[in-house]
Amino acid sequence: MLTNHGIPENLVEKLMEKSREFHDLPIEEKKEFGDNKSPLEPIRHGTSFCPQVEKVHYWRDYLKANTFPQFNFPHKPPGYREVAYEYSQKIRGLGRKLLEGISESLGLASNSIFESTEFDSGHQVFVVNMYPPCPQPHLALGLPPHSDIGLLTLLTQNGIGGLQVKHHGKWVNVNPVSNSITVILADQLEVLSNGRYEGVLHRAILNNEETRISVVLVNGPALGKEIGPLAELLEKEKPLFKSMKYQDYFKFHQRTRLDDKNTLYEIRLN
Numbered sequence: 020m021l022t023n024h025g026i027p028e029n030l031v032e033k034l035m036e037k038s039r040e041f042h043d044l045p046i047e048e049k050k051e052f053g054d055n056k057s058p059l060e061p062i063r064h065g066t067s068f069c070p071q072v073e074k075v076h077y078w079r080d081y082l083k084a085n086t087f088p089q090f091n092f093p094h095k096p097p098g099y100r101e102v103a104y105e106y107s108q109k110i111r112g113l114g115r116k117l118l119e120g121i122s123e124s125l126g127l128a129s130n131s132i133f134e135s136t137e138f139d140s141g142h143q144v145f146v147v148n149m150y151p152p153c154p155q156p157h158l159a160l161g162l163p164p165h166s167d168i169g170l171l172t173l174l175t176q177n178g179i180g181g182l183q184v185k186h187h188g189k190w191v192n193v194n195p196v197s198n199s200i201t202v203i204l205a206d207q208l209e210v211l212s213n214g215r216y217e218g219v220l221h222r223a224i225l226n227n228e229e230t231r232i233s234v235v236l237v238n239g240p241a242l243g244k245e246i247g248p249l250a251e252l253l254e255k256e257k258p259l260f261k262s263m264k265y266q267d268y269f270k271f272h273q274r275t276r277l278d279d280k281n282t283l284y285e286i287r288l289n
């Protein structure tokens with residue numbers, strides 16, 4: 020949980036307000052972004068995660084926009100795009116700082132992860148989740164247990180809890196702390212660090228009173244970059260993961276049923 024991160028509180032408030040307005044737009048206004056678009060389409064809108072491969076669907080509507088290296092974002096409601104642009108840029112700056120610290124914690128040069136992922140042209144997905152109140156919240160999920168695709172996910176929520184992380188085998192609530200950003204370590208960091216950092220299992224639960232919104236920025240390597248355990252770490256140990264182009268991992272993850280860390284397990288070496 021990051022506080023004193025330098026992102027102005029009123030920017031986050033505006034972002035939440037506009038995010039709510041987007042999801043409240045009439046369905047016809049959002050049609051152009053919908054209908055099961057490919058994960059590399061610049062802007063996608065839909066329900067659940069990947070309905071074609073799911074046995075059960077999830078109680079969530081989403082907007083997903085690829086916001087880096089090219090900034091794509093809906094032009095409605097008015098003002099949303101500008102707020103999202105500013106937020107996306109600020110999150111990239113934070114992401115970079117965190118990756119520098121993580122590189123150092125692995126005993127590497129601070130720009131090591133940055134360089135090996137070509138983070139300067141790294142892929143960023145801007146995900147806006149909306150979970151309406153659910154009449155029987157204990158019978159449904161907003162999102163099932165999963166780990167995220169990229170290196171670092173930076174998440175903020177509208178003051179209403181629902182995010183849980185798996186910690187020592189138990190689900191623990193990540194209660195919203197005002198003006199804070201939650202950092203979730205993701206799969207590509209587990210691969211690069213050869214398992215020293217782990218992609219965190221998390222899920223979203225529901226409530227029957229209030230609409231919850233979370234804005235989730237998935238920061239990953241450049242799409243064309245092949246990612247495997249860092250060479251410096253392999254001097255004394257065996258690789259735990261196969262190398263794979265981020266683009267292929269990304270497409271695979273977005274088309275697979277969300278279930279635990281099943282995408283990552285596909286590239287794990289025994």
Ligand SMILES: O=C(O)CCC(=O)C(=O)O
Nearest residue numbers: 146148181182223233235
């Ligand atoms: O809404 C949340 O708190 C979690 C969202 C999430 O895990 C995701 O979008 O990947």
Ligand SMILES: [Fe+2]
Nearest residue numbers: 165166167221
């Ligand atoms: Fe997630």
